[in-house]
């Protein structure tokens with residue numbers, strides 16, 4: 001296991017993402033295994049998101065300034081599509097619904113497939129959330145079909161995310177999703193296991 005160096009972990013502002021949005025979308029499409037046409041639909045959405053309150057973005061670059069991973073999110077608020085979809089799922093659970101009063105939505109987190117498995121995802125997640133003032137972080141991720149769970153689930157469980165909704169159906173998507181969340185801030189990362 002190699003230790004992920006932190007030196008190429010950078011915070012991106014709106015103009016940084018705009019300048020490299022196609023590269024970021026290429027990482028997204030490759031990481032998620034989506035058809036390349038998905039990037040076209042997402043492009044305007046990602047560029048629109050930069051204007052939302054609390055928007056933050058972090059990127060991981062390699063020595064040649066190529067993008068290895070990207071993560072962004074923003075403050076959740078009524079009227080946003082994702083907020084309303086999750087609120088619908090929680091309508092019979094007022095206590096849980098109260099979480100929606102103060103949360104950061106982790107909207108995207110992706111690492112290029114050939115760079116996965118070395119801790120970059122966790123480094124991006126921690127860097128992104130370190131600058132967030134909300135009480136909670138929430139995210140949605142495709143449901144898994146049992147074991148072995150994928151890297152996204154392993155990462156979220158390892159960093160303390162618990163279930164808010166399971167097998168939730170977002171409008172316009174036939175796939176079931178989980179909505180996971182946890183309080184902020186994240187506790188420090190556990191030290192790496194000693195070599196055996």
Ligand SMILES: CC(C)(COP(=O)(O)OP(=O)(O)OC[C@H]1O[C@@H](n2cnc3c(N)ncnc32)[C@H](O)[C@@H]1OP(=O)(O)O)[C@@H](O)C(=O)NCCC(=O)NCCS
Pocket residue numbers: 001002003004031032109110111112115116117118119120121122123140141142151152153154155
């Ligand atoms: C989910 C995703 C972002 C996780 O990123 P990642 O870099 O692959 O995963 P992690 O940060 O969890 O690191 C993976 C491994 O590095 C290890 N690791 C964690 N921190 C580390 C560190 N500081 N140094 C070295 N290794 C580390 C982990 O133990 C883990 O080991 P394992 O996978 O062999 O069990 C990435 O796999 C991805 O883009 N997946 C596809 C897209 C996706 O599902 N995105 C989320 C949608 S909601």
